[in-house]
Amino acid sequence: MKAITNHTSPELKTQNHLGPRLDWGLRWYLYVAPMIIVIVGVFGYPLVSVIRYSFYAGNMNRLIYVGLANYKAIFQDPVFWISIRNNVFLLISVPIMIVIAMLLAILLYEAVKGWKFYRSVVFLPYIVSATVIGITFSYLYQFNGVLNTSLRAIGLDAIALDWLGNSHLVVPSVMSVILYQQIGFGVVLFFAQMINLPSEVFEAAELDGVNWWQKQWLVTIPQLKGVIEFFAITEAINMLSWVFNYVYVLTAGGPGNSSSVLEIYIWRNAFFFRSYGSASAVATILLIITVVLIFVYFRIRSGNMEQRGES
Amino acid sequence: MARLFGTLVKQAIMVLMTISSLYPLYFLLITSLKTGKEYTANSTGFPHSITFQNFSDALTKVHLGVWFSNTIVLTVVSVFLTTLISALAAYAIAWGKFIGRQTLLKLCIALMVVPPVILIIPMFFVMVKVQLINTLTSAIIFYTGLMIPFSVYLLTSFFREIPSELFQAAQIDGCSRFGAFWRIVIPLAAPAFVTLVIVNSLWVWNELLIALVFLQDESKRTIMAGISMFQGRYNTNQPLIMASSFLSLLPILLLYLFGQRFFIRGLTAGIGK
Numbered sequence: 236m237k238a239i240t241n242h243t244s245p246e247l248k249t250q251n252h253l254g255p256r257l258d259w260g261l262r263w264y265l266y267v268a269p270m271i272i273v274i275v276g277v278f279g280y281p282l283v284s285v286i287r288y289s290f291y292a293g294n295m296n297r298l299i300y301v302g303l304a305n306y307k308a309i310f311q312d313p314v315f316w317i318s319i320r321n322n323v324f325l326l327i328s329v330p331i332m333i334v335i336a337m338l339l340a341i342l343l344y345e346a347v348k349g350w351k352f353y354r355s356v357v358f359l360p361y362i363v364s365a366t367v368i369g370i371t372f373s374y375l376y377q378f379n380g381v382l383n384t385s386l387r388a389i390g391l392d393a394i395a396l397d398w399l400g401n402s403h404l405v406v407p408s409v410m411s412v413i414l415y416q417q418i419g420f421g422v423v424l425f426f427a428q429m430i431n432l433p434s435e436v437f438e439a440a441e442l443d444g445v446n447w448w449q450k451q452w453l454v455t456i457p458q459l460k461g462v463i464e465f466f467a468i469t470e471a472i473n474m475l476s477w478v479f480n481y482v483y484v485l486t487a488g489g490p491g492n493s494s495s496v497l498e499i500y501i502w503r504n505a506f507f508f509r510s511y512g513s514a515s516a517v518a519t520i521l522l523i524i525t526v527v528l529i530f531v532y533f534r535i536r537s538g539n540m541e542q543r544g545e546s
Numbered sequence: 547m548a549r550l551f552g553t554l555v556k557q558a559i560m561v562l563m564t565i566s567s568l569y570p571l572y573f574l575l576i577t578s579l580k581t582g583k584e585y586t587a588n589s590t591g592f593p594h595s596i597t598f599q600n601f602s603d604a605l606t607k608v609h610l611g612v613w614f615s616n617t618i619v620l621t622v623v624s625v626f627l628t629t630l631i632s633a634l635a636a637y638a639i640a641w642g643k644f645i646g647r648q649t650l651l652k653l654c655i656a657l658m659v660v661p662p663v664i665l666i667i668p669m670f671f672v673m674v675k676v677q678l679i680n681t682l683t684s685a686i687i688f689y690t691g692l693m694i695p696f697s698v699y700l701l702t703s704f705f706r707e708i709p710s711e712l713f714q715a716a717q718i719d720g721c722s723r724f725g726a727f728w729r730i731v732i733p734l735a736a737p738a739f740v741t742l743v744i745v746n747s748l749w750v751w752n753e754l755l756i757a758l759v760f761l762q763d764e765s766k767r768t769i770m771a772g773i774s775m776f777q778g779r780y781n782t783n784q785p786l787i788m789a790s791s792f793l794s795l796l797p798i799l800l801l802y803l804f805g806q807r808f809f810i811r812g813l814t815a816g817i818g819k
Contacts, residue, residue, distance in 0.1 A: 345556065358809070479754065498661075
């Protein structure tokens with residue numbers, strides 16, 4: 236998933252355009268027609284169908300209506316609950332990302348020498364394919380991989396654990412790889428917002444004699460509230476519905492099913508077990524979760540705007 | 547004194563960040579320059595003797611070349627279609643006068659967050675029915691659709707920055723609707739197009755789930771799907787896998803080296819102003 240919007244910019248600006256809009260008659264619809272056709276085909280039809288399939292069993296040639304049986308079946312499947320639990324556990328990475336990214340963005344902003352180089356470096360993992368990152372980390376985290384070799388070399392044999400083979404450690408290990416890749420995105424977002432702030436805001440705080448921590452807490456963070464919320468919701472949706480790459484290449488959901496997530500569960504049910512109905516039921520549940528999250532996000536945003544008297 | 551100490555601490559954190567950011571990529575590179583034998587004996591250190599055998603094996607012994615060209619075709623065609631369709635729609639939404647344009651923009655914003663995994667089962671059925679499964683066309687259609695909402699949103703906000711006087715002048719001069727698009731919007735929004743093309747290409751290049759499900763034939767695989775598959779098969783030959791992975795990153799790394807600001811602008815564009 237790429238980005239959601241803060242929703243204010245284009246709509247509100249429209250009203251301010253000078254003069255009449257361009258009026259060349261009804262043929263404008265020709266310009267949006269290709270987009271509408273593609274959206275109906277790739278979003279409209281599949282969204283309706285996936286909800287419909289969730290009430291059916293059988294294969295694509297012969298669908299049999301089964302009512303809520305798919306939902307009952309997945310609610311009784313322990314792997315479904317493991318998957319949900321893992322997705323929820325991955326949400327813990329969101330506050331961790333925010334804290335680390337915020338710290339790094341502040342340091343970049345305070346113009347440490349070489350900030351341009353550091354910014355390129357911190358953003359680099361974000362553009363590298365998650366597949367390749369996952370494969371690389373699968374070697375680093377192997378029982379006899381680089382991480383454990385290094386730990387043993389400095390005498391820390393006790394914590395040279397089987398990072399991907401132990402069902403208790405595997406999800407935190409996957410999470411660390413996600414953190415590795417996503418933090419740079421946060422840093423660049425926060426930093427981009429900070430350089431847009433008027434520097435007087437920070438100077439005024441310094442004149443008031445606050446210390447470094449107070450300055451960040453009282454000035455920087457409140458000023459970045461909007462972008463932090465945006466990052467938090469984007470990453471929360473990512474943790475629930477965009478971690479397939481990592482899990483697939485690091486563990487494929489194993490050992491056992493201990494690192495399965497909803498996407499892996501849907502993919503495996505649909506394309507391995509050909510149980511399209513139950514996979515569609517899980518997809519429908521994931522859709523509902525996503526819609527609820529987005530709804531909450533827009534509620535928070537519009538709440539903020541009323542406070543600031545913007546709307 | 548306190549200030550110097552502060553600077554040292556900040557630099558130390560930044561250096562630590564740099565090492566942890568780059569180490570996995572450094573490991574990837576040095577491993578791909580080792581023979582299998584040396585990797586077993588010396589998995590962490592710098593190679594004693596550098597070999598390029600893994601790179602030539604990757605291009606000759608596994609299907610990397612085919613996967614590369616599949617991915618290039620997929621990326622070029624789907625990004626081109628996306629740009630074309632989105633530019634026309636964004637022009638109409640940004641400057642047209644017709645009922646429903648606000649609704650269309652809001653629809654795009656809402657669709658940006660729909661996870662592809664929700665759509666993949668019905669899309670798979672459709673592609674099987676029309677016998678497009680295992681063809682690049684099936685993935686091109688899906689990718690194009692998935693990229694359109696974000697692209698329309700991004701281009702609309704760029705197009706709205708164009709001063710309306712330009713359009714009024716164009717109308718007075720008798721310029722047609724498509725003429726204004728061609729002579730005003732396209733040239734003025736060139737940086738927006740570069741940004742969009744880079745962000746979308748990055749996404750298609752790195753996509754895995756759809757590529758795995760829609761392109762299962764060995765000769766139709768994308769590079770990321772191919773690498774993720776042969777991880778199991780060639781698991782003992784890690785230098786070969788790392789060399790292939792490195793080659794798969796090369797186009798993106800080169801783009802990043804030269805067009806970093808476009809990446810940053812595009813990937814942070816969602817937050818608006």
